[in-house]
Amino acid sequence: MFAFTIKRIAQAILVMLIISMIGFSIKSAFGDPVRELVGERVTPAERNKIREKLGLNDPFMVQYGRFLGNAMHGDLGRSFFFKKPVTEVIASKAPATIELVLCASLIVILLSVPLGIYSAIHPNRLFSRIIMGASIVGVSMPVFLTAILLIYFFSVELHWLPSFGRGETVRIFGSWDTGFLTVDGLKHLVMPSIALSSIMLPLFIRLIRSEMMEVLESEYVKYAWAKGLKPRRVWWVHAFKNTLLPVITVGGVQLGIMVAFTILTETVFQWNGMGSMFIESVERADTALMVSYIVVVGFIFVVVNTLVDLIYGLVNPTIRVAGRQ
């Protein structure tokens, strides 16, 4: 276990180093941050003075070296726009994104499991056909469009749900703004969560369905039937547990992709999380924030995949992760 953890930490550091290097090397392609700070009337000479002061004129390796040096001390730099350390900015935006991803994941898990199993057990029923048809539509519709349609239908036409933002939030644990504790906050969560889950949900239904159907055909399930076990036990204990393995693997990867999709969802719903922060930082050429976001998301990917590997072992003890003895 210890060796496994060390190995994973080393991997994480390597991944983040590479990501930050790539982020740093392309940052100049996003434009000059000083441009975004000053009005259009400021002369090039003045702008150059500001660039000099901010160290933006130094060669790439000097800037990157400075970034790494500071990063060792937990300082990822300062956001030009927010005028704060980027770690502070990201920490203040993270709760919004985490809550959104959590809600969307819940929707995916709570709906995909029963629907996937149902359509595997009764592949020819009308309801199963409807699920499959709808999932095709869901997979092929871009999140952006889903989000806009939701807004126009439920906010503009029906006035049921608020169209943007997080609504009323409550501060807990000192710095975590949560939308879970107010009705307003929960109402604001509904549409963004649905929009975000709209990509993953159909995928998981289909995945669970096909895996389950395969398992149901296997010898040991036939044997279980032959033993006269109750259907519930056969489905849930014998079949479903084995269906889970590939689902968890894919789930780990998809959770990361879900974080990426928050960029679109948050932008459309003016959801003040890390995703919309990232897009805005790109537009403003706020490079420190941009690079830090990439590094932080890279870190999340590594952590999630490590957790997936651990859970994997729990679900199926016959599988041992390499290095984890």
Place this chain on the structure above:
Amino acid sequence: MKISTLKSASKLSLLALTLVITAMLLVGCGDGEKKEQAEDAAPAADKIVLKLAMDADPVSLDPQVQLSGGMLQYSHTVFDPLVRWTKTGGFEPRLAESWEVISDTVTRFHLRKGVKFHSGNPFTAQDVVFTLNRFKQSDDFKGLFNAFGDAVAVDDHTVDLVTNEPYGLVMAMATYIFPMDKAFYSGTDPKNDKPKDLILKTDYTFANYNESGTGAFTVTDREQGVKIVFTRFADYWDANTGNVDEIVLTPIGEAPTRVAALLSGDVDFIMPVPPNDLERIGSTDGLNLVTMSGGRIITFQLNLKRLEQFANPKVRQAMAYAYDNNGVVAKVMKGFATAGAQNSPKGYQGHNPALQPRFDLEKAKALMAEAGYAEGFACTMIAPNNRYVNDEKIAQAFVAMMSKIGITISLKTMPKAQYWDQFDAQAADIQMIGWHSDTEDSANFFEYLNMCPNKDTGKGQYNSGNYCNPEVDQLTMDSNKETNVEKRAAMLQKVEQILFDDAAFIPLHWQNLSWASKDNMNTEDIVNVMNFPYFGNLVIK
């Protein structure tokens, strides 16, 4: 198969599971609902709140940190200028009650008495002197205030603005002077051990996070990029104002979301309104759409130094004749712009009514032949794709129109964050730029866009066409010293005529401005061509 024989027990249990989950979710919501309503019921009584959505929120609380439309809009809400523009282009007394010209270079302002800053400090002439001095520390403003020497406080409520030489735009510049609380912004900030009046764009400063102006509203809550709350200042000097107690400004960058927020009633007022949604908002009951011809001219600059063909005035004229201003305004801008053939919009001293769009394809072809380019030529062009309304589409329309006279343009568009570096580097033969005059005066266009580029004087800073005409330079410089309005107007109009005849650049149109709100407020009265809505005067019925 066996599966088909399985009985309904399991089917039921599945259904039950789904039901339980749904029920749990509903119960969870219901619980919260009860708690919330109990808490929420108490306040909100008669407070009039304006929920405002704009494309961005102010970048700072320091009015001198950035010269931009957004910061000036903020300044008009939290601070007061000495004088401000009226809808008709005149000046309305604000913190200055009256003014008089003492000499060629001195204008005396008599300040309003009994005005208080948000900190409680009284407003005096010393604050004006402080404010003007601070402008000179600001990278963004110091250029604008070049012409000014130090202000002189004659007594507590009289101040003289002194210019280095006769200057025709003293009053226009007075609209930029939003007096700041000298006592409040003096001293050292214990948080960073730096002076409180320090101006810094990228870091914490006292002024970036604290304000004390004289305006109708104070900032009571702010989370950058999320929302900013303005609360009415109880001791505001102007009794004759609107009735809004609180403004909650939410930045909504996505135009469709901003519109949806208004249509769904989540916000009361949005600006700007995307052109695609004008019709829809205009035809929705309960909403009020206000549009106005604006002062931002959109142009294409033809680089005379990069491409020899553009050095030939006939080629430039041919291009001006080949461009259908009205067609683009009607089709691309959906009527949401005013076609123009010069820099100065109507109402400016330099606006020359004789200059009209001159679309004439035959003439354009003839001019190309005369210039010896009947076969046409190829060139490059760049344009931003998120800076001006429909900028990319306009550029594409231009490319299509030029192809009719044989000019093949390879167009590259990019986001503004990358565009301006390319623009400065003069990376293409044709470059797009829009300009709104800082002084609401024609000379500002010429100084930045049309005068000979000169690194030492800073003139022609955005003249990427490198058009250079000594007569234009001379007339523009003279006009700044001319204080006689008629003579000055004649000079400025002459410049427009020269630029038109020379086809120094291709003017396209002035962008319209737009605001949309619920129809229970006097939106028309508070908006203006500068796009500084005076929210202090907003009345919600």
